[in-house]
Amino acid sequence: MNPIAIGSFEDFEKYNGLELGASDYFRITQGQINLFADATIDHQWIHTDPERAKNEGGFGSTIAHGYLTLSLVPHLWEQIVQVQNLKMMINYGIESLRFAQAVTVDSEVRLVAKLKNVANLRGTVKAEVEVKLEIKDQKKPAFTGVLVFLYHFH
Template sequence: MTNPIRIGSFEDFEVYNGKELGNSDYFKITQDQINLFADATHDHQWIHTDPERAKAEGAFGNTIAHGYLTLSIVPFLWEQIVQVENLKMMINYGIENLRFAQAVTVDSEVRLVAKLKNVANLRGTVKAEVEVKLEIKDQKKPAFTGVLIFLYHFQN
């Protein structure tokens, strides 16, 4: 397990402005996770849920994770990089320049790499823009890249 950075205020964030924050541990994407995500989103396209057909007809040699599944594990992976404390509320504010660059085949391991692109204090609300990349173990191209924007409201 990684050793997350602890953030409890705007000033704590400001120290890392423009700097690499680190990466999460690798996380394995299983067929069971893919199937559960398909059930939750009603997206049962065969490239995700039918291993035999995906091996026979698919372009990737196996089933692949939904792009949005890979995006949905960001909160779990983000908490391995940064733990925000003294928090009243956090809001996912937006995603900029999201690009799905490569499919994540079943049983691949992925990890999140993060850099604090910018942090600003907006009258007591901290706006953090985080450049992220979801790396796939033993692959050159990432699953996705983008900028996540979070709004943090601290206790004091």
């Protein structure tokens, strides 16, 4: 699927209340988990010790940090929507974020997005996007929430 091209408030408005699509699946590796642990100084064994996680963790393997899965949003979001004619974008907030299921190492995840609401605030476009990070072959998502972006177009 090709990303939806958005270049103005009017472009966003056409999709208000509609599902925008889904990204490709993305595999989360132990290498990525380890790099995230280094970057965030969160070396909890359930993330970084495969042998201990296998024997003691309850998931059969290491799991990705919840915030690692959340940090994939920009990469996956641009596979769904490509915002053009952009002067600046601001990550404004996250509402109702819930981590519903652990993501085990080597799982594949994808982002599914729906435009919950869009508003023109004196030239700044506020987009509220319902997101769900699906885990391939699992019923429950890794997380759900509403992301709020502010877009300033040229």
